[in-house]
Amino acid sequence: MQTFHISGGTGQSKLLIGQRLEALPEHVPEERLIILTDERVSGLYSSRFPRAPVITVGRGEEAKTLDTAGWLYKRLLELEADRGTYLLGIGGGVVCDLTGFVASTYLRGLDFAFAATTLLAQVDASVGGKNGVNLDGYKNMVGLFSQPELVLCDLGLLPTLSGEDIGCGLAEIVKHGAIADPDLFAFLEDNAQGALQLDPAVMERLVADSVLIKSGIVNLDERESGQRRKLNFGHTFGHAVEKTTSAPHGEAVSQGMALAGLLSVRRGLLAESELQRLLSLLWKLRLPTGIDAPVEEMLQALSKDKKRQGESIRFVLLQSIGEAVVESIPLREIRQAALEMLA
Numbered sequence: 297m298q299t300f301h302i303s304g305g306t307g308q309s310k311l312l313i314g315q316r317l318e319a320l321p322e323h324v325p326e327e328r329l330i331i332l333t334d335e336r337v338s339g340l341y342s343s344r345f346p347r348a349p350v351i352t353v354g355r356g357e358e359a360k361t362l363d364t365a366g367w368l369y370k371r372l373l374e375l376e377a378d379r380g381t382y383l384l385g386i387g388g389g390v391v392c393d394l395t396g397f398v399a400s401t402y403l404r405g406l407d408f409a410f411a412a413t414t415l416l417a418q419v420d421a422s423v424g425g426k427n428g429v430n431l432d433g434y435k436n437m438v439g440l441f442s443q444p445e446l447v448l449c450d451l452g453l454l455p456t457l458s459g460e461d462i463g464c465g466l467a468e469i470v471k472h473g474a475i476a477d478p479d480l481f482a483f484l485e486d487n488a489q490g491a492l493q494l495d496p497a498v499m500e501r502l503v504a505d506s507v508l509i510k511s512g513i514v515n516l517d518e519r520e521s522g523q524r525r526k527l528n529f530g531h532t533f534g535h536a537v538e539k540t541t542s543a544p545h546g547e548a549v550s551q552g553m554a555l556a557g558l559l560s561v562r563r564g565l566l567a568e569s570e571l572q573r574l575l576s577l578l579w580k581l582r583l584p585t586g587i588d589a590p591v592e593e594m595l596q597a598l599s600k601d602k603k604r605q606g607e608s609i610r611f612v613l614l615q616s617i618g619e620a621v622v623e624s625i626p627l628r629e630i631r632q633a634a635l636e637m638l639a
């Protein structure tokens with residue numbers, strides 16, 4: 297078990313990595329606690345929740361809307377929630393984002409906590425203080441920055457995740473190592489099998505290091521400009537893959553990281569041998585390294601990206617494993633690299 301305290305511009309959070317759900321009552325108030333979760337997490341784990349009223353939302357991205365938030369405000373009113381109420385979200389990134397958003401806006405702000413139950417939520421969504429909901433199909437259109445008091449990551453919940461959901465978390469861990477931590481990257485190279493099998497000791501290190509990397513970057517730059525951009529490694533192109541195919545987030549980001557790696561080599565920033573390390577780690581983690589999406593459609597989607605500047609787009613590249621740089625890349629260079637990487 298590892299405990300960290302991280303501070304962001306909008307508050308302090310305590311992080312418990314490798315702690316079980318059963319420990320929650322030691323860390324959250326017994327009185328005036330309300331739990332928010334989704335149908336699947338409730339079906340699997342509600343017998344292990346602290347004793348408190350539970351509000352259950354539907355599953356997945358479709359549930360992360362302003363309508364759901366409105367519905368949640370009404371449930372809170374019915375439960376007579378007041379400024380002293382403490383909201384605990386138990387679930388993946390969707391439940392964490394909804395909990396943070398609703399808690400921060402209901403009565404201008406309640407204290408809140410997350411028990412992150414997906415690998416993606418443990419290594420990414422629960423850290424950094426961003427929350428929000430989708431609007432008319434546009435992701436994370438409405439939201440704010442505010443820190444949970446507590447984030448608990450029970451690694452024993454991971455084995456019930458689907459392979460796709462595990463891949464989503466693993467892709468973000470590769471990203472963290474690639475942009476900021478050569479030791480984490482090397483540890484994952486040595487322990488790829490253990491990671492795929494969700495070995496608790498391996499996962500504890502991967503989750504703890506990821507959380508420290510993300511919170512470190514976010515603390516330097518909570519409102520996103522220089523440093524925080526590096527967290528977009530693999531994501532600019534990954535979002536274009538997601539828009540044009542049905543690839544899950546982890547597979548899309550994996551393709552995006554492979555492309556960014558190739559562009560880094562083509563620009564003379566990254567050694568070919570380092571690119572091979574990146575590709576072979578993704579491959580060992582059963583994540584795709586070839587591009588499997590319509591290139592012209594993807595470039596169309598990319599050219600609508602908010603990071604575009606004229607015919608170029610701001611892209612996160614690697615200088616070495618563990619060191620990222622942001623560069624402006626012409627769309628034709630991206631096309632060329634994408635065509636080379638067609639699966």
Ligand SMILES: NC(=O)c1ccc[n+]([C@@H]2O[C@H](COP(=O)([O-])OP(=O)(O)OC[C@H]3O[C@@H](n4cnc5c(N)ncnc54)[C@H](O)[C@@H]3O)[C@@H](O)[C@H]2O)c1
Pocket residue numbers: 334335336337340355356357360387388389390391393413414415416417420421422423424425426427428435436453454455456457458461464
């Ligand atoms: N706030 C941030 O900084 C940030 C960062 C990254 C992602 N996100 C958001 O996170 C969301 C994606 O998160 P996610 O991938 O966790 O999705 P999710 O919350 O939809 O969870 C994926 C699926 O796994 C199920 N699930 C959750 N825990 C489980 C468990 N232990 N066992 C079995 N099934 C379980 C859920 O019910 C859901 O069906 C997106 O909405 C994204 O925008 C936010």
Ligand SMILES: [Zn+2]
Pocket residue numbers: 468531545549
């Ligand atoms: Zn991501």
